[in-house]
Structures are given as C-alpha cells and as structure tokens.
Amino acid sequence: MIHLTDSAVEAARTALARAGEQVQGLRIAVKTGGCAGFKYAMGLVSEAGPDDIMIEHEGVRLFVDAESSPHLDGTTIDFVDSTKGAGFTFDNPNATSRCSCSKSFC
Structure with a gap:
C-alpha cells in the first residue's frame, strides 16, 4: 500500500484540477535508471x-503497474516546498540505499 501525506494529497489534487476532467489520476512507477539503479x-x-492496480487515497487515484507495485509497497509520498525547490519525495522502506536527491534507489 502506498501512503500520501496531506501535503502530497493537496499537491496531487491541485495538479489534477489544473489538468481537467480528462485526467483520471496519477501514475506512480519504478523504472530502471537513476544514479542508484x-x-x-x-x-x-x-x-x-491493463495491469494497473488502482489505489484511492482521500479522493486521489493512484495507478501503479504490477511490476512497480512490489517496489513501492509501504512507500510514503510527500510533497515538499523548500528553498531548494518543490516536489514529491519518497520514503520507501524497500530501498536498501538511495541517492542524495531521493529520486533514485536500489
């Protein structure tokens, strides 16, 4: 199960509202690459x-493909707005290590 913080829910709702009615939700995936794998x-x-798992969290639909799902199980997604920039961050208990930008893991 993926968890969204209140800040992530608000950011996702804002993005979905700006995109219009044709958008159904957010896709979250794990891809090969990045500095950590x-x-x-x-x-x-x-x-x-066709192989997506849909998770609904406080009205925000998340779509996760079957391959990414095990890598993301238990992950908390937050949205941070700081002097370094704004964006989503991932606290993934399945990551054995991660890079300093928190966008890549192994």
Missing part, C-alpha cells in the same frame, strides 16, 4: 493500463 516516475494519466 531504480528511479521513481510520476505523471498524470487519463486511464488505467
């Missing part, structure tokens, strides 16, 4: 993929 990918989607 795997990287997180997020984007707005208009429909679920």
Whole structure:
C-alpha cells in the first residue's frame, strides 16, 4: 500500500484540477535508471493500463503497474516546498540505499 501525506494529497489534487476532467489520476512507477539503479516516475494519466492496480487515497487515484507495485509497497509520498525547490519525495522502506536527491534507489 502506498501512503500520501496531506501535503502530497493537496499537491496531487491541485495538479489534477489544473489538468481537467480528462485526467483520471496519477501514475506512480519504478523504472530502471537513476544514479542508484531504480528511479521513481510520476505523471498524470487519463486511464488505467491493463495491469494497473488502482489505489484511492482521500479522493486521489493512484495507478501503479504490477511490476512497480512490489517496489513501492509501504512507500510514503510527500510533497515538499523548500528553498531548494518543490516536489514529491519518497520514503520507501524497500530501498536498501538511495541517492542524495531521493529520486533514485536500489
């Protein structure tokens, strides 16, 4: 299960509202790459993929493909706005190590 903080829920709702009615939710995935082996990918989607798992958290729909799901199980996603910039961060208990930007892990 993926958990969104209140800040992440607000940021996701804002992005979804700006995108319009054709967008159904956020896709969260794990891809090969990044400086530690795997990287997180997020984007707005208009429909679920054939092997997607849909998670709804406080009205925000998350779509996770079956391959990414085990890598993301137990992950908390936050949205941080600081002097270094704004963006989503991932606290993933499955990561054995991660890079300093928190966007890549292994």
